[in-house]
Amino acid sequence: MNRRSFIKKSSFAACACVGVSALGLLQSCEDSTAYDQNTDNDGDNDIQLSVDISQEPHRNLEVVGGTSVLGPNEIDSKGLLLVRTSEDDFKVLSRRCTHSSYSVNDFNSQGLAMCSSGHGGGFNANGNVVSGPPSASLSSYSSSFSNNILIISK
């Protein structure tokens, strides 16, 4: 497959990634946006993001249960929550709240991603509603993983 690649890397503030939540999730950095964006030119308009989990700010994903976050990007204008669910599998969730489309924050120390609206909406690491008015789970995206590179596709 022919690919036209370009890199959209933004700088990110150094942050301390600390804490193991009650659910065994590592708390990840806020507003981490380091990724590569690839689009193919085969006419199907696929969009892919690649995230190197061996690099900050995504190194929390090196262990099962680790989480990280991406800011707004070409796949999702609200950004993405990343969760490593096994050695080879990741869950990639939209940060668009299913109540009124406010942004969902990164996972907190309890392993919950709370909506920024103040309405009380919260989601677990599977993207399922755990509190507040949302009635639907966060939407998810497909991904693949090899050699420390997580590929997210839309």
Ligand code: FES
């Ligand atoms: S927009 Fe998220 S709880 Fe209302």
